[in-house]
Amino acid sequence: MNTEQDKFSVFWYNDEEINRWSEKDFEEKAASFAAAGINIVMTFSCTHFRWSYYTYRATINAALKRLVDACHKYNIRVVEHHSSHLTFVPLSRRD
Numbered sequence: 001m002n003t004e005q006d007k008f009s010v011f012w013y014n015d016e017e018i019n020r021w022s023e024k025d026f027e028e029k030a031a032s033f034a035a036a037g038i039n040i041v042m043t044f045s046c047t048h049f050r051w052s053y054y055t056y057r058a059t060i061n062a063a064l065k066r067l068v069d070a071c072h073k074y075n076i077r078v079v080e081h082h083s084s085h086l087t088f089v090p091l092s093r094r095d
Helices: 015-019 023-035 050-073
Strands: 008-012 040-044 077-079
Touching: 008 023, 015 050, 023 050, 040 050, 050 077
Parallel strands: 008 040, 040 077
Antiparallel strands: none
16 A cells, blocks of 8 residues: 655746746755655746747746756656647737
């Protein structure tokens, strides 16, 4: 009988984490999750409607990679949450 249970948390990230956090910052966050016994983290951000943030896709993905790499060091699984919608409104005619 397996008595181990998963412990779930949410990682809310936004401008600060996407544009300013270093690998060390993500490492410290992952360590705090691990210290709390968390082994599954779901991401959530105001950028989850990806088509509206398409021009920042590489930057967002790089931040998510740093999070995933840090969490995996502690055997924490990461569920990346984002949404898509059909109401994309371009900022200009060129977009």
